[in-house]
Amino acid sequence: MKLSYLFVAILSAGIFLACHSSKSATTSSSSSTSGSGSSTASSSSAAPSTETLVNIAKSKWPDITAATINEGKDLYQSGACTGCHGPKNITKRSAEEWPGIIDRMATKAKISDTQKDAVLKYVLAMKMANP
Numbered sequence: 001m002k003l004s005y006l007f008v009a010i011l012s013a014g015i016f017l018a019c020h021s022s023k024s025a026t027t028s029s030s031s032s033t034s035g036s037g038s039s040t041a042s043s044s045s046a047a048p049s050t051e052t053l054v055n056i057a058k059s060k061w062p063d064i065t066a067a068t069i070n071e072g073k074d075l076y077q078s079g080a081c082t083g084c085h086g087p088k089n090i091t092k093r094s095a096e097e098w099p100g101i102i103d104r105m106a107t108k109a110k111i112s113d114t115q116k117d118a119v120l121k122y123v124l125a126m127k128m129a130n131p
């Protein structure tokens with residue numbers, strides 16, 4: 001009596017585990033499918049290529065070139081803008097806030113107007129790529 005109860009318990013635990021593992025296998029395989037899809041998307045949204053940024057930026061500044069985007073990116077990610085702090089999270093500030101912040105920081109960083117313009121365009125293109 002007690003033994004058969006135990007048997008049923010083991011059996012149902014086995015069924016539960018079987019269901020559970022097949023369920024989690026389905027979940028993980030579907031998430032890895034969407035994961036690989038979104039990893040392309042997230043890697044491009046985390047760090048969009050210069051080409052992507054230039055194409056996006058062209059909607060706002062038709063004459064923009066990869067040189068400007070790269071200049072802005074270098075200043076922002078590893079150049080003058082990292083003299084006092086690391087690269088700040090671009091998505092955390094709104095497109096409306098950025099021009100004022102960059103004006104203020106450009107003075108601190110002592111960069112030229114051309115460099116400031118490049119940083120602003122890089123940041124705003126990043127915002128458009130990943131709002």
Ligand code: HEC
Pocket residue numbers: 075076080081082083084085088093101102105106108109110111119
């Ligand atoms: C001379 C040092 C210095 C340099 C160079 C510098 N920053 Fe800053 N930055 C600071 C300090 C200090 C703060 C925090 C106080 C503040 O907000 O003024 C700050 C804050 C910030 C913030 C957060 C501001 C907010 O209101 O959320 C951003 C974004 C930022 N910096 C971006 C930049 C960019 C872009 C550049 C390059 C153009 C740059 N910084 C260059 C010193 C610097």
